[in-house]
Amino acid sequence: MSNVVDIQHKEQSPPLPTNHETLLEVKDLKTYYPVKGGFFRRTVGHVKAVDGVSFTLKKGETLGLVGESGCGKSTAGRTILKLLKPTGGSIVFNGEDITKIRGGRLRERRKDFQMVFQDPYASLNPMQMVGDIVSEPIKNYYPRKKAKEIKQEVMELLNRVGLPDDAYYKYAHEFSGGQRQRIGIARALALKPKLIIADEPVSALDVSVQSQVLNLLNELQDDFNLTYLFIAHDLSVVKHMSDKIGIMYLGHIVEIADKKSIYEEPLHPYTQALISAVPEPNPKKKKERIVLEGDVPSPENPPSGCPFHTRCPVAVDKCSTIKPELKEVKPGRQVACILVD
Amino acid sequence: MAEVINDTSITKIKVQKSLSPWAVARRKFLRNKLAMVSLFFLMTVSILSFLAPYITTADITRVNIGSMSLTPSSEHWFGTDKSGRDVFTRLLYGGRVSLLVGISCTLLIITFGTLIGALAGFFGGIVDALLMRFTDFILNFPLLVFVIVLNAVFFGKLGGVPVLIAVISVLGWGGVARLVRSKILSEKENEYILAAISIGSRPAKVIMKHLLPNVLSTIIVQATLTFAAMIVVESGLSYLGFGVPAETPSWGNMLAASREPDVLQNMPWIWIPPALTLVITILSINFIGEGIKDALNPKSLR
Numbered sequence: 146m147s148n149v150v151d152i153q154h155k156e157q158s159p160p161l162p163t164n165h166e167t168l169l170e171v172k173d174l175k176t177y178y179p180v181k182g183g184f185f186r187r188t189v190g191h192v193k194a195v196d197g198v199s200f201t202l203k204k205g206e207t208l209g210l211v212g213e214s215g216c217g218k219s220t221a222g223r224t225i226l227k228l229l230k231p232t233g234g235s236i237v238f239n240g241e242d243i244t245k246i247r248g249g250r251l252r253e254r255r256k257d258f259q260m261v262f263q264d265p266y267a268s269l270n271p272m273q274m275v276g277d278i279v280s281e282p283i284k285n286y287y288p289r290k291k292a293k294e295i296k297q298e299v300m301e302l303l304n305r306v307g308l309p310d311d312a313y314y315k316y317a318h319e320f321s322g323g324q325r326q327r328i329g330i331a332r333a334l335a336l337k338p339k340l341i342i343a344d345e346p347v348s349a350l351d352v353s354v355q356s357q358v359l360n361l362l363n364e365l366q367d368d369f370n371l372t373y374l375f376i377a378h379d380l381s382v383v384k385h386m387s388d389k390i391g392i393m394y395l396g397h398i399v400e401i402a403d404k405k406s407i408y409e410e411p412l413h414p415y416t417q418a419l420i421s422a423v424p425e426p427n428p429k430k431k432k433e434r435i436v437l438e439g440d441v442p443s444p445e446n447p448p449s450g451c452p453f454h455t456r457c458p459v460a461v462d463k464c465s466t467i468k469p470e471l472k473e474v475k476p477g478r479q480v481a482c483i484l485v486d
Numbered sequence: 487m488a489e490v491i492n493d494t495s496i497t498k499i500k501v502q503k504s505l506s507p508w509a510v511a512r513r514k515f516l517r518n519k520l521a522m523v524s525l526f527f528l529m530t531v532s533i534l535s536f537l538a539p540y541i542t543t544a545d546i547t548r549v550n551i552g553s554m555s556l557t558p559s560s561e562h563w564f565g566t567d568k569s570g571r572d573v574f575t576r577l578l579y580g581g582r583v584s585l586l587v588g589i590s591c592t593l594l595i596i597t598f599g600t601l602i603g604a605l606a607g608f609f610g611g612i613v614d615a616l617l618m619r620f621t622d623f624i625l626n627f628p629l630l631v632f633v634i635v636l637n638a639v640f641f642g643k644l645g646g647v648p649v650l651i652a653v654i655s656v657l658g659w660g661g662v663a664r665l666v667r668s669k670i671l672s673e674k675e676n677e678y679i680l681a682a683i684s685i686g687s688r689p690a691k692v693i694m695k696h697l698l699p700n701v702l703s704t705i706i707v708q709a710t711l712t713f714a715a716m717i718v719v720e721s722g723l724s725y726l727g728f729g730v731p732a733e734t735p736s737w738g739n740m741l742a743a744s745r746e747p748d749v750l751q752n753m754p755w756i757w758i759p760p761a762l763t764l765v766i767t768i769l770s771i772n773f774i775g776e777g778i779k780d781a782l783n784p785k786s787l788r
Contacts, residue, residue: 226684228680228683228684252688255685260680262677262680263677264677267676267677268676268681270678271507271700272699273696282686285685285688329681335685
């Protein structure tokens with residue numbers, strides 16, 4: 146009998162494609178920024194921007210990483226791409242540990258993971274033509290490729306992301322925010338990567354343009370067999386994009402599960418508060434709103450025990466002493482809270 | 487999607503290639519009258535100076551006792567100096583030396599300063615610390631005293647224009663290095679630098695293709711200011727007798743003649759031509775620099 150229940154349960158949460166292989170495995174990732182102070186500019190402390198983040202990402206999946214400003218989600222994304230140096234932990238990409246590699250070997254790996262940046266204005270070089278921006282990655286890795294072929298390829302990419310042909314000869318400042326973000330996406334796609342980390346790709350855009358860019362990202366995922374790590378602070382955006390969602394708070398992942406469970410049955414008190422803050426379009430439907438008190442503590446001096454206990458509505462005494470580990474409470478659901486079993 | 491297709495049809499009617507930021511700047515610069523007049527003057531002076539041997543036939547070094555201190559006439563346009571040499575001829579040949587010293591020093595200073603500044607700013611950390619302490623070390627050398635001492639040491643052995651250029655350049659790049667470093671430091675915070683690294687561009691390419699083009703406007707303006715300053719340095723040193731050797735004509739050497747009260751009071755044709763040329767040349771260079779600064783500033787409308 147119990148066997149049957151188990152099988153049913155598994156069928157109820159299908160979004161985890163079980164037969165796919167793992168593309169990215171992040172274990173206990175830490176990124177600390179040193180704080181310099183004093184007369185000799187010694188390191189007097191650390192800002193623990195990312196403090197023990199672990200998750201796995203399977204091929205073709207999208208993991209949404211959500212959290213409020215300053216919780217370390219962008220830092221986590223940049224560290225995974227080795228744009229920042231990890232302080233600890235390991236990053237295994239496509240079966241290879243890339244935590245320690247550097248120089249030429251790292252450069253060789255970079256073509257498999259790319260990033261779409263948050264700010265569509267600062268992420269494009271104002272002195273380069275769009276054609277040069279998009280063809281630079283190809284020229285970097287295939288220096289012998291003929292200029293004509295590269296141009297052809299870039300033109301196709303620009304068309305694929307919904308830009309006109311003559312965009313090739315224009316400069317980034319001649320485009321709107323949404324179109325600039327399309328240029329950034331074309332650049333990330335140019336090397337046909339396996340993984341794309343999208344760091345709040347639509348948070349700087351108008352709401353009307355956001356959905357166009359999100360739909361484009363969804364289409365591209367199918368066309369190019371992409372795996373996404375989608376970083377955002379907007380739960381409705383993440384809901385639209387992700388298979389799995391990880392909730393971050395103060396450098397930690399507090400809950401990670403498939404999209405459906407997070408939205409229907411959030412387990413961690415912080416997740417519950419976040420979900421209750423999503424606007425409800427139906428005005429007649431009354432919603433219980435959990436309002437969090439206080440501010441996010443400083444990551445330079447995080448609270449003892451559970452990082453969330455200072456603002457948690459259901460915290461008990463031992464929350465301030467015991468640091469909860471991220472543990473599996475149900476198949477496919479991991480929560481870091483001692484009160485959740 | 488419909489909106490995008492619409493976009494295509496509109497833009498196809500308009501220009502095919504759009505203006506690069508440099509083309510926009512050039513257009514703005516060409517509309518700046520003061521800068522254009524200055525550029526015209528500077529070009530005229532430069533061309534006349536460099537074509538000096540074809541313009542005048544007078545010998546610049548030979549002392550002619552028969553024609554000492556003559557007032558301007560049709561034969562000697564600006565008169566002759568106390569040794570009987572034609573002032574106009576010396577003015578042209580002097581321009582050659584002064585402009586050559588100015589340009590060479592500027593090129594060397596800007597190249598070296600940009601290199602050091604870009605490396606320090608881009609790599610940061612220990613590279614930055616080492617290069618900047620070296621820069622501080624160089625900046626601590628008093629230029630004037632150092633040149634005078636070197637001149638005394640090498641008197642009669644090496645000397646001459648190349649040594650002067652080398653000494654000024656070696657001691658002069660510190661300011662440029664600091665300026666470029668600070669510009670690179672702020673520019674590299676932009677996400678497009680991270681993007682360039684993530685698409686696999688090597689550090690040299692990131693510096694050359696992404697950072698330098700975006701700080702080039704500052705460097706160009708700095709170069710014009712340096713050019714003017716270097717001409718002043720050359721003239722100043724020559725006036726004091728520590729610059730270009732006395733037998734080589736330069737604007738500074740010609741001015742040195744006015745150290746004699748008799749020349750200063752009674753023979754203005756000897757020192758006014760080099761003085762005026764010097765002042766107007768430096769003014770023009772500064773106006774050109776100002777014009778370039780305006781042209782490269784995306785917020786200025788002209």
